[in-house]
Amino acid sequence: MSIDFTEKAKRYQAIDEIIASGRKLKWNQIIAELYERYDIKTSRTSFFRDIEELCEKYAAPIDTDIETSGYFYTDPKYRLPRFYTDENAAKAAKLIKTLMDMVKGNPLYKEAQEVFESLSIENHDLALENIRISKKPENDRIIFVGAPNKEVSAGIWRLLDKALSENLVITFDYQSLTDKKPSSRRVQPWQLIFDNGNWNLHAYDIVKKGRRRYSLSEIKNLRITKEIFKLPKDYDFRKMTKGSFGCMCHDKYLDYKIHLHGYAARSSKNRIWGENQRIIPDRKNPGPEKDGIILTFTSNQLFAIQSWVWKWADEAFPIEPKELVDDWKSRREKVVRIII
Numbered sequence: 001m002s003i004d005f006t007e008k009a010k011r012y013q014a015i016d017e018i019i020a021s022g023r024k025l026k027w028n029q030i031i032a033e034l035y036e037r038y039d040i041k042t043s044r045t046s047f048f049r050d051i052e053e054l055c056e057k058y059a060a061p062i063d064t065d066i067e068t069s070g071y072f073y074t075d076p077k078y079r080l081p082r083f084y085t086d087e088n089a090a091k092a093a094k095l096i097k098t099l100m101d102m103v104k105g106n107p108l109y110k111e112a113q114e115v116f117e118s119l120s121i122e123n124h125d126l127a128l129e130n131i132r133i134s135k136k137p138e139n140d141r142i143i144f145v146g147a148p149n150k151e152v153s154a155g156i157w158r159l160l161d162k163a164l165s166e167n168l169v170i171t172f173d174y175q176s177l178t179d180k181k182p183s184s185r186r187v188q189p190w191q192l193i194f195d196n197g198n199w200n201l202h203a204y205d206i207v208k209k210g211r212r213r214y215s216l217s218e219i220k221n222l223r224i225t226k227e228i229f230k231l232p233k234d235y236d237f238r239k240m241t242k243g244s245f246g247c248m249c250h251d252k253y254l255d256y257k258i259h260l261h262g263y264a265a266r267s268s269k270n271r272i273w274g275e276n277q278r279i280i281p282d283r284k285n286p287g288p289e290k291d292g293i294i295l296t297f298t299s300n301q302l303f304a305i306q307s308w309v310w311k312w313a314d315e316a317f318p319i320e321p322k323e324l325v326d327d328w329k330s331r332r333e334k335v336v337r338i339i340i
Helices: 007-020 027-038 044-058 087-101 107-118 154-166 262-268 302-311 322-339
Strands: 062-064 071-073 168-174 183-195 198-205 210-215 220-228 254-260 275-281 293-299 316-320
Touching (some): 007 027, 007 044, 027 044, 183 210, 254 302, 254 322
Antiparallel strands (some): 062 071, 275 293
16 A cells, blocks of 8 residues: 555544643544644544554554543653654655665664654555655655665675674675775675775775775675774764765875866865865966866865866876876876777
């Protein structure tokens, strides 16, 4: 059954507010207030059915006063969950569903699903699996796009979840893009990072004594050891680097100076690329449209920056550091040789 935010949800919310006020109103008084204050029409039969469902489905501690026959909560602190009960919240719920679907398969997805449902007033109908995104134009106004994420086996997720929660050292076989063949790794798993459609493990390589990132889709033969490690205070990847170049980074920080013009310049002005960022006009090389800029910042993401500068083709060239300049020149020479 697809999600439907009906008048029943609004009635539930209004009844909850009236009972929680502590005035101990009778059934006919509550029905009258529903109409006068909330513009909700309901019958005596529907009201009693609502009370029954509130008690059974949501454990609402509703009782009637012996003297006045008025309704009250036996637990004054109880309140019905207030989220996802109107049209705007319904759109928010659908948006959350769309976002969560991007990371479906992660063991934390189930926990997030349970939290999502516990906040809903229509608990059963708001199960994430039951939410359907209709094809109406208004439901296509906010979307999430990106590279399709590779499938990660349920076994990998299960083992990683245990290792992360219990701080257990893991071993696995791994072949990076620069390796000719897989090799055995022994690491402390620190953090999972979702970047550009793929899940990555941020970890400490015990053998190489350094922080590394591993693509989950390339991890094979993962095993959990009995060795427990102490999670360092500075484990969080977000504290290691500031910028917009994804999860690949290194220990060495470099100062970057890059010329940009045209679309590259206009696009780059709206992002934070690294620490100590500055943007100034390039008076020496203003570009064909006279909009050239020099972007400077500090970062430890050399490999990602090399690819980023190269992708702008004729609208960007590096000035500093030497590592970036040499890489850019090498790429240019290879392209010239291919063309010739």
